[in-house]
Amino acid sequence: MATPTSKVSENGYAQPVVDVPALTRLLDGEHAAVRDKVRVSLVEHAGLLDEAEELSRDAYRDRVLETVVAMAGTGQTAYHFPAEYGGAGDFGATVAAFETTAFGDLSVLVKVGVQFGLWGGAVLNLGTQWHHDAYLADIAAGRLLGCFAMTESGHGSNVQAIGTTATYDAETREFVIQTPDDASRKDFIGNAARHGRMAAVFAQLIVDGDNKGVHCLVVPLRDEEGQPLPGVRIGDCGHKMGLNGVDNGRLWFDDVRVPREALLNRFADVSEDGAYSSEIESANRRFFTMLGTLVMGRVSVAGAGISASKVAMAIATRYADRRRQFATDDDQPEQLLLDYGLHQRRLFPLLARTYALHFAQDGLRRQFDDVFSGRATSEEIRRDLESKAAGIKALGTWHATRTIQECREACGGAGYLSANRFAALKADTDVFTTFEGDNHVLLQLVAKGLLTDYSSEFGDMSQFDLVKFVASMAVDQVVERTMAHRLIERLRDVLPGDDKWNQDAGLLDPAYHLDMLRFREEHMLAGAAKRLKRGVDSGMPAGEVFSRVQDHVIATANAHVERLVLESFVAVFATLPQGPNRVALGLLCDLFALSTIEADRGWFMEHNRLTTNRSKAISREINDLCRKLRPLAVDLVDAFGVPEEMLRAEELLSWE
Template structure:
């Protein structure tokens, strides 16, 4: 146990800080999770079909309570508050995750696509029924042959001016829609993404509304659906595969905010560039990534709540005083859990900033600055990647930290681990998303970027990016500032000097980010000048792109910590969060110390001092650990771990 008196965390006050501006909505969702806590037992008790029906009925009950539709305009029965909608979704991630994903498909993907890609005429026709749960739908984008490469989708929508209809067709088997949530049992309609052909000319991927079933649940002519059956997790969601055999839909079924087709077959769009039009359409659907990021962080909170509480009561091996030691008093156990706790807090604050930015931009999307929107999309991609990896890593670490007890289904880790596993790949594979972040960093979100294919991207970098990166970041002066903070030898003082200085953390994070961006740009420029094939060149640089993006997002997390701390009054809670901030920053530096040492930014003495400082921070954080997870506000009914009762 520590030989110092740790400040006590004011748990309710810290929960209020974490809940932020939507505390009332989060409390509503917590109450609903308590009311429907039996779903967590039913997930283990029911067969697949029974579980799916139970999830659907719970969704409809939550819809009646107004907990799922806050992001839709009030005129259609929604709450008119995008930020509140995401806060509600994040909070529901404390509970059954099949229910969460079912909510996301119905209201975030299906309803969100109609809202963001349709015009008022489509809104008036469909949204009230979507919001009320009378019209259940799905989001049919991914195909067996094309996932991340949405522009390469093969499903076709050909316009027939004689009938004023589109003909939807699956031209080859690999073009069937794959892993579509809601398709196997419940969805009556789908938002289908297909290559639009008008008058023999292709206009790229567009979204259309396609009926799948009649009101009695029978498949309509030309529709074939196969159940995906048992999955690793999320078996309360009815995923399926869809084939279309010359299915006809009315011209009005094209979601026409960014493009329309006249009765006589004339295609028009307010956005002339096909690439820019495509990226604009996809950009409006960024809410999915924002939501998955928050849900991932909250799933990690549940795992940490279980594991840290368990470690604070489970004893093992006799200590110096003759009694068995608590698991959480062991340094290795602290190493396994507390840096992840610090990272979870940091990503919570980064997610809070992301949601605020998203709410601001998409409350008035037509007037938002395009560059700001692209930066938001990149931030959503990066936060989603690090958030979902956090969930995967933290849940596994917490399971292991609970030993054999963590392997029992009754203690919930199996469901948490299985249900969040797909978060790393849906709404975008994390590695692909981080490459998109890196591309945005290279071009500073320039308007030209969305018009570039891979070859054009390499040419752009070869001509502009190196000078742009250096000029934008003033990298050389930054290097000098970091060098001043990193003594080459111990003759310049104690190696631990300044390790808890926030300016040291910021300088280190910024230098790593800018060095990696600069290095990536130089590699691309050098390869292009040497005449290397663009696809091969970019492939060779993918690892560097991912590393640059990770450094960028981790710097954003650190800055989110700093900005949150600056907003808080002095006191025990701020002191505790300062410790977590230091633990996050030094843990990141420690984990990547080989890179910093390789680049001359960290001496071996300094690296050893950082490890000692991390150990000291762990020791200081240990007495606060249970209070820090209690502040997450996970309802006891949602913790649902038998060994804690």
Template structure:
């Protein structure tokens, strides 16, 4: 059931995998080899009790640390690899295997280690990095509290400075301030990076980070520290999440991670960043690597799901459709193609968007002189890509499970673990809806100084303080329409009819116009509400769906641009032709998915909308002969796909 007269390109799988693996192909392959070595853990996760599973995950993580696979982003002088890009590539690839291993690696080396590296000074690096990189010192990242999730500025844990002893006193004033859902805390962490309100003479200087010991070398909890196991979770039960209370625990003054602020022996607070809001934003901004990593892991988990589903659809037959004596392969049915191929196209698209993001992170993090607006733009892009990447994982895994019928319901075929383990990705390292608000704030304020005010009031004050026309001009709606008139001979009124459906300029114009129109609309709504004297919180609440919609439109445009730009770097040939098919399918699927919006705003006729739907079907039929090659190129080793697909 392919397009008559159309010859699908002959994919060079190995070459396409090299394109996907990019500059860190060797790192990715090394991690794949390690995952294959430990592929039995996927079975053990089903067979072992929770305590034994946690122990096996710990053993695998420590073995990876000993082999040097987990410290690639740390300085070489402490035993690391000195390459943040390599670190991101390695972590993303862990998403192909057992996700408890990946998460425990992320907690130990990304969060705990990353906080000490990025928020600490040389004294902390010398004290901790060598041991934590090797796995001799296990730790956790104690930020989230029971009563405070995304609102980090309102954390209740206190770090009061005692000038008489030169110590900080870490204290949990009530149960709402207990540290909760903390990975590594229940069993294995001997230390924690604790985020707490730094209090001097009864006055808080805001949230800062401290290294606080939790257990002795034998694993016994230290005095003043109380830890409880969070118990069974929906997924990731190889990770020991726990709750932590501190009862006036004393730590030395040097426990403060003091890259951006310090306290003298006499209790004098100092910081090179005078603005408190900017200081807080800078502190959190250094931890952007976590969001980049989680988004990449979600995209890689999607690769596993789509590979399994396509492979199954190439085995399983059901009903006779074209030949009365032969049952049809599932993948030959148009509906099955429609279910899977747009997800495959989006997986490729997000992979290349993640590649751009990881390169930006490597560049900015390696440049101590990077401008503030560069860092804020990176934070925004990381937030948006993480949101779309992890939502894509949830959607893809569920759709692929259903597409595999009863076989997809068997634990041996991984969908239960993939679904359960990735479910939390949409909320850890930032709830996706909150992250998209962060994206929108950056767009509306043009990453100005007010951007560090992470609550909505900072954004509201900015938008209310400028003419709405200024925001609209910055979104370039009118300039975009001028570009449309230049590109399309029929002008603005005819752009919908004259552009080719498979023209990437048309795809990009559509997505840019939607993004900029929606952003200008948000600015108008916010401005109008403030001009009418409404409470800023109420104004923002009423516009919140528009804010998130504009942010999502922005990130979808970035994803398409990354895909188009990547293809432009390739030499003409079958692989480039195959990627063009996937890129066209991704772009048209985005337009089709929001066609009501474009029709409401006069940018899509009913005839054009029907033509797009028909073209998507045609693209799916063109992809059908090469679908197996396209999922093979994603690089999921056979040992991680499982082998019981026809038992359902």
């Protein structure tokens, strides 16, 4: 896109030209004041990062709770609540605050998410005025601690099959909550083991002997002294790989009775005499509509994973700009790690991907805000939000796992010291890839949307219905229903093996980058549709068809999300004024695009979109981009705005 021009330093690299404050303002966006407020709070509680390694488990949990309640007192944890309950009615601000909170202790982050996002969000989004008046103010202030009790030991991602029941007793006007077996116990529930007083419990609603499907009820767990209420059994999940400041627990309910008003009845209700009613006739659609209101969790976790990557990148990049190892000549000083081409190759593509994911996440946050604030009301936009949230959550959290590991290794033995933050980052983010939805399951959701174009049947479809739906269509129909189908029209006259369109494009042309990723997505989507249709046409059961094609479906979804991420980055770049930051982000955008193509070069070569010479040229260009980014790297990670106290890497960064 552009090459920086500036003074050359003694080591042969151009001097940094990034305007760091301006770039931070760009990254912080419209919620810069919210993010700064959170940064101040993080610094005030920075001591918790040290205490986490010294305190006992219960003491650490209580210290995390103390921090969360203090944060709630500043208003930074419940922006999405209505103003009359202590919030600001600003869903985008809540996500921005959560993303920034992820720079600090991640047990605090998850505790915030459980209390205000999951527990509070369930009451806010699934309840009605009565529930809001009864609970929201105390939830927002951190006075009423609660849980989000959906997951069960025997039923993780398949929420529709949970075993807990809520049976309506018309004589007493109560629901009876029952855990029928250990497979149906609520498992891994945050806030349950120690602090939660109530829970949003998801259960099969039984009315007059008829199962109405999964609904959510508010169920008390503990009395004012913290003791379990009659019929409520509570267990502790114990020590975990990470996030030990969060009191994850297990819940059983033995004929626990709650009043009729305990049903969160935004989408369905039960009258006093036991009549069930809902404006949504389809049980499946009612279920998916209910879950759709809880998408904030996925949006937030995606941002948290990206923020954790920023912390790791900041530590590793700054360390590599100080640490020296080996000399190129006998009479020269040892060389900085960041001057080595291999070190640049290890870190800079990850840095570029971190920026790319940031801009994709920022667009997702704005879309989420539009939907939940009521500015965007169409079903298509809501479905698109759910798909993007699933896809960016998957790629963002996988990126965090990969980035933190690579950054740890890039810091050598020093990175292995707990004092240098990587141990906590690795342990605490590892679960991000599976909570709020296992990433592979989420990518299946993305693929389902692509294959059906979010048709009216989308919400009702199981994977078996999906197979039959696609098999009932001509493959061309599937392709035509997708967002990128116009690219196919442009390439119809390109014969297999003819790389003319490839050779005519410059390697740093964003149109070329987008065409490559769009073509890959489109080709994979058509391939998945063909395989599904061929399997059904051959008489194979739908379940087996899907199982055999599952890897192709996941690859298609991954290709789709990577294309969305690149489009987000290119769109932001197009808005930037001329100047050093435009140059820097142009280099990063090019690097993200080319490293994405390089990572899947086998596929592109198999499908005649890349010649061996072109592939080698891309690798050379990536190396060149890394060299150009070398003098900008420290400024680019400083622009993330991670407070110094959050880096907690004195062993790495306190010496020259």
